[in-house]
Structures are given as C-alpha cells and as structure tokens.
Amino acid sequence: MKRIIVFITRYVYAVLSCIYLFTIGFLFEKNRFLISTICEHFGYVEKTPKAILPTIELSEVAPEHIPIQVREPVEVDGNISLAEIAVISKLVKLHNPTTLFEIGTFDGRTTLNLAANSSQDAKVYTLDLPQEGLSETRLSLEPGEEKYIEKKKSGSRYLNTDCEKKITQLYGDSATFDFSPFFDAIDFIFIDGSHSYEYILNDSEQVLKLLRNRKGIILWHDYDKPWWGGLTSALNEMYLSRDEFKNIKQIKGTSLVCLIVE
Ligand SMILES: C[S@@+](CC[C@H](N)C(=O)[O-])C[C@H]1O[C@@H](n2cnc3c(N)ncnc32)[C@H](O)[C@@H]1O
CATH class of the missing domain: 1.10.287 (Helix Hairpins)
Incomplete structure (x- = not known):
C-alpha cells in the first residue's frame, strides 16, 4: 500500500x-x-547540428591556481553558468586585457565580472539591444530570445557597484551598430547577443575588426545547446570555412568557445 x-x-x-x-x-x-x-x-531523433569543434581542457587555457573575484554568483535564466563566469574571469586575469567588449549585456552579470577581474585602468564596453529595438532588428532573431531583450534596463547588476566606472553601456543592434570607433582597439571580446545563425556570423565578422593588432581573445557562449542550433551551425561553418576561425575550440565542460590569437 x-x-x-x-x-x-x-x-x-x-x-x-x-x-x-x-x-x-x-x-x-x-x-x-x-x-x-x-x-x-521516446525515440525522436532530431537533426540538431553536431558539435564538431576541437575541445580544450580548461587547465590549458587558464591554470587552476589563478585567483579570481566572483561577483553576483547567483545565476538567473539568461546568464552564463557560475563555472563559465569562473573560466572567463580566469582568462581575464591571465591575459590582463586593457579593453574588453561584450555583445549582449542582459542584466550585466558577466559585464560586472569582466570589470571586477580586469586591471584598475581597464575599460569594459558592453552592447545591448534594448526592448525598443526588438521589432526592428536587421537580421532575424531566434525564437525564444525576446524575453532576454524585453527587460526594463540593461546592466542592472553592475549599476551602483564599484566597477560601474569601468563600464560603458552601449545600445543598438549589432547588425547596424557602428563599431568603427572600436576598430583595432579591443583585447578581449565576449559574444553573447542574439543566438541566431545570421547574428553569430555577423557578430563574429564584426569583432574581428575590433582586435588590437589582430591579437586577443574572442569567446562565444552557448555552443552545442540543442535549442540554439543556429549558433552551433554558424560556429561549425566558420571553423570549417574560414582561416580566421580555424583555431576556435570549445572549452571542455562548458558551452564556451574560444579563439586565442597571440
Ligand atoms: C543571453 S542574454 C546575454 C547574457 C549576458 N551576456 C550574461 O552573461 O548574463 C542576450 C542579450 O543579447 C541582447 N541582444 C539580442 N540581440 C541583440 C542584437 N542584435 N544586438 C545587440 N544585443 C542583442 C539581448 O538584449 C540580451 O540582453
């Protein structure tokens, strides 16, 4: 009973x-x-793109002993995981970039951690599509992205913190935003805006022009997630067809893909 x-x-x-x-x-x-x-x-086999990127151990990109600051550890839907915050923060500590650029601010949790782990004089630029821009994006968005765009304010988690002064909030659609003031000026880039195939190709192309002396770090988020198939396809295609992206690797145990150009 x-x-x-x-x-x-x-x-x-x-x-x-x-x-x-x-x-x-x-x-x-x-x-x-x-x-x-x-x-x-129940036996449904979906045709989601396979993860084909080579993988790399976290210890190969950022040794265990690097001390980091973790700010706003509690994750909400739309944020990267705590482990991924740690990976990104370690990369920042290790490479000590002076200028950082993020596409996709959302609530600013990653922005805050980028700022907290970079040097005192570093600058963090973060671009976000505000909710007014939702209906007029140049390229198509992925279904389900609206809720990350429809927020009252971008970057609420870094506002009124000691890091705020290092951060510049930018607004716009990454397909029409004028990136030219940042050409050849950025050392560390995090792409986490729209996850559609078209936007990943667009954003990846745009940020190549930002790298200072064509060197630096580019990170993408959400590779190999079944519901972001367009993102996985775009990264696979870039890896297979473009010399600039032939060294991209997925960091094991995370959905982060990195390109380190030294
Ligand atoms: C998944 S959230 C980013 C999460 C954030 N990076 C974090 O780590 O917490 C995606 C963000 O990208 C922004 N976004 C979506 N499409 C965009 C576009 N075309 N241009 C710029 N930002 C965009 C959205 O407004 C949203 O804030």
Whole structure:
C-alpha cells in the first residue's frame, strides 16, 4: 500500500510538472533540456547540428591556481553558468586585457565580472539591444530570445557597484551598430547577443575588426545547446570555412568557445 501511495504521489507530481513545463516552464532555458530528454527517451531523433569543434581542457587555457573575484554568483535564466563566469574571469586575469567588449549585456552579470577581474585602468564596453529595438532588428532573431531583450534596463547588476566606472553601456543592434570607433582597439571580446545563425556570423565578422593588432581573445557562449542550433551551425561553418576561425575550440565542460590569437 505504501508503495502505491508513493507511486501515485510521484505520478501526480510528474503530471503537474509536465503541465507547467509545456505551458510556462519551457520559456526558461534551464527547463528546455527536459523537452529534448523526453523526445530522446521516446525515440525522436532530431537533426540538431553536431558539435564538431576541437575541445580544450580548461587547465590549458587558464591554470587552476589563478585567483579570481566572483561577483553576483547567483545565476538567473539568461546568464552564463557560475563555472563559465569562473573560466572567463580566469582568462581575464591571465591575459590582463586593457579593453574588453561584450555583445549582449542582459542584466550585466558577466559585464560586472569582466570589470571586477580586469586591471584598475581597464575599460569594459558592453552592447545591448534594448526592448525598443526588438521589432526592428536587421537580421532575424531566434525564437525564444525576446524575453532576454524585453527587460526594463540593461546592466542592472553592475549599476551602483564599484566597477560601474569601468563600464560603458552601449545600445543598438549589432547588425547596424557602428563599431568603427572600436576598430583595432579591443583585447578581449565576449559574444553573447542574439543566438541566431545570421547574428553569430555577423557578430563574429564584426569583432574581428575590433582586435588590437589582430591579437586577443574572442569567446562565444552557448555552443552545442540543442535549442540554439543556429549558433552551433554558424560556429561549425566558420571553423570549417574560414582561416580566421580555424583555431576556435570549445572549452571542455562548458558551452564556451574560444579563439586565442597571440
Ligand atoms: C543571453 S542574454 C546575454 C547574457 C549576458 N551576456 C550574461 O552573461 O548574463 C542576450 C542579450 O543579447 C541582447 N541582444 C539580442 N540581440 C541583440 C542584437 N542584435 N544586438 C545587440 N544585443 C542583442 C539581448 O538584449 C540580451 O540582453
């Protein structure tokens, strides 16, 4: 009898969870993998692009002993993971860039950590599409991105912190934004704006012109996530067809892809 009660309780809990998942829950990135898992369990084979990039151990890009500051550790839907914050912060500490550029500010959690781990005189530029820009992007966005764009304010997590003075908030659509003031001036770039195929190709092309003396670090986020297939396809294509991107690698255990040009 006890086993039957336990089963019924679980059954009801699962049914209620499914109702939530398929009505509201799927809007949150952290729940979407459940939909893929259910599909796979029942034999649905989806044609999502395969991860083909070479991988690299974190210890090869940023040794274990590098001390970092972690700010705003609590992650919300739309943020990168805490492990990825640590990886990016280690890379910043190790390479000590003086000028950093992020595409896709969102709530500014990564922006804040970029600023906190860079040198005192470093400058962090962060570009974001404000909600007014949602209806007029030059290229198509990926379904499901709207909720990251529709926020009251970009960068709320770095506002009123000791790092704010190092950060310059920029607004615009990365497909039409005038990047020319930053040409040949940036050492460290983080691409985390729109995740559509077209935007990843556009943003990657744009940032190449930003690198100071064609050297520096470019990072992309969300590679090999089943629900961001366009992003994975774009990075795969760039890796296979473009000399500039032939050395991109996925950092093991993360969805970060890095290009380190020394
Ligand atoms: C996933 S969130 C970025 C998360 C953030 N980098 C972090 O680590 O927490 C994506 C952000 O990219 C911005 N975005 C989307 N499309 C964009 C575009 N075309 N140009 C500039 N920013 C864009 C959105 O407004 C949103 O704030």
